[in-house]
Amino acid sequence: MTETFQFKLLATDGKARRGEVSMPRGTIRTPAFMPVGTVGTVKAMYLDQVRELGADIILGNTYHLMLRPGAERVARLGGLHNFIRWDRPILTDSGGFQVMSLSSLRKLNEQGVTFKSHVDGALYHMSPERSIEIQGLLDSDIQMQLDECVALPAEPNEIERAMEMSLRWAERCKAAFGDQPGKAMFGIVQGGDIPKLRERSALALRDLDLKGYAVGGLAVGEPQEVMLDMLDVTCPALPAEKPRYLMGVGTPDDILKSVAHGIDMFDCVMPTRSGRHGLAFTRYGRINLRNARHAEDTRPLDEQSTCPATRDYSRAYLHHLIRSNESLGGMLLSWNNLAYYQELMAGIRKAIEEGRYADFMAETQENWKRGDL
Numbered sequence: 358m359t360e361t362f363q364f365k366l367l368a369t370d371g372k373a374r375r376g377e378v379s380m381p382r383g384t385i386r387t388p389a390f391m392p393v394g395t396v397g398t399v400k401a402m403y404l405d406q407v408r409e410l411g412a413d414i415i416l417g418n419t420y421h422l423m424l425r426p427g428a429e430r431v432a433r434l435g436g437l438h439n440f441i442r443w444d445r446p447i448l449t450d451s452g453g454f455q456v457m458s459l460s461s462l463r464k465l466n467e468q469g470v471t472f473k474s475h476v477d478g479a480l481y482h483m484s485p486e487r488s489i490e491i492q493g494l495l496d497s498d499i500q501m502q503l504d505e506c507v508a509l510p511a512e513p514n515e516i517e518r519a520m521e522m523s524l525r526w527a528e529r530c531k532a533a534f535g536d537q538p539g540k541a542m543f544g545i546v547q548g549g550d551i552p553k554l555r556e557r558s559a560l561a562l563r564d565l566d567l568k569g570y571a572v573g574g575l576a577v578g579e580p581q582e583v584m585l586d587m588l589d590v591t592c593p594a595l596p597a598e599k600p601r602y603l604m605g606v607g608t609p610d611d612i613l614k615s616v617a618h619g620i621d622m623f624d625c626v627m628p629t630r631s632g633r634h635g636l637a638f639t640r641y642g643r644i645n646l647r648n649a650r651h652a653e654d655t656r657p658l659d660e661q662s663t664c665p666a667t668r669d670y671s672r673a674y675l676h677h678l679i680r681s682n683e684s685l686g687g688m689l690l691s692w693n694n695l696a697y698y699q700e701l702m703a704g705i706r707k708a709i710e711e712g713r714y715a716d717f718m719a720e721t722q723e724n725w726k727r728g729d730l
């Protein structure tokens with residue numbers, strides 16, 4: 358832990374990076390997977406479990422928390438860490454993406470976004486400055502700039518307009534954030550699937566000398582190779598000594614490949630959301646517990662796992678819980694899936710340290726093909 362925000366590169370293997378982010382509330386081992394705690398909870402999990410599985414940091418969301426319980430209320434209650442009982446770092450997204458994907462957007466212009474809440478229909482206006490103010494009220498450790506994420510496919514001039522405005526919003530967010538040594542404000546690279554716009558966005562954000570950089574505008578339904586092609590353009594244009602965070606990514610395969618393209622931090626609802634719907638991630642690939650073929654299978658998901666959800670419960674029981682829509686089904690599979698994601702990240706970090714990341718990637722992908730033994 359340090360009084361300031363520091364990123365150290367500990368080892369590299371090709372473009373893969375093993376690093377460490379140090380902050381007053383704790384150290385983040387990278388490459389890192391950040392469980393998503395959108396409305397102040399990693400759904401169906403106790404945060405003690407989330408920590409025990411190896412998470413050094415979790416995500417919160419400005420959009421959801423400003424609507425309910427309200428940013429000023431969270432501040433009155435002592436900030437998000439006290440409210441949810443998580444004393445390690447929290448990264449908050451700025452709200453722009455969620456406004457586009459969740460609310461009925463009324464207006465988007467240079468000043469910011471005006472939208473109606475998906476909770477109660479109330480009208481809100483959020484400027485870049487208000488987004489940073491909200492993240493401050495939440496006492497967020499890593500705050501994201503407000504940006505405009507354009508859904509793909511999109512017209513090039515639309516992608517350019519949104520990217521340029523996001524750059525201007527980055528400057529406004531930097532000014533609003535000011536100088537907070539123990540915290541960080543990350544810029545977000547936009548530019549859609551257009552290499553020259555991606556490079557322009559990354560180089561312009563680099564000139565702002567921010568503490569870290571996110572790659573946005575991806576994981577919005579584009580093919581994996583398009584995502585990876587954009588990383589090939591974006592990562593080299595970002596400073597090597599700052600952390601890189603790929604927003605909303607992804608499947609285990611997305612993560613393996615994005616690490617090989619130079620990404621340090623990830624977040625995704627996949628392990629928890631798909632767990633609630635019956636999907637289990639294991640060393641040998643995915644298992645859909647809704648499928649009737651599990652109805653009398655007495656084996657656990659993986660008897661060699663140290664995670665009780667993975668080692669101690671039969672597939673038959675998990676199938677029954679999911680089919681019965683019982684809460685315990687989503688709880689056990691969220692637990693299994695987050696355990697698997699953190700085990701994967703630990704394996705990734707070790708493989709980079711030992712200079713064998715290419716072999717680790719190949720072995721891991723080979724094991725996934727073994728399927729549901």
Ligand SMILES: CO[C@@H]1O[C@H](CNc2nc3cc4c(=O)[nH]c(N)nc4cc3[nH]2)[C@@H](O)[C@H]1O
Binds near residue numbers: 450606
């Ligand atoms: C395709 O699956 C859906 O999409 C989400 C994951 N994909 C994703 N891409 C993102 C991009 C941005 C961005 O450009 N800017 C900001 N501020 N935040 C972002 C957050 C993002 N999350 C899941 O929620 C899932 O519902």
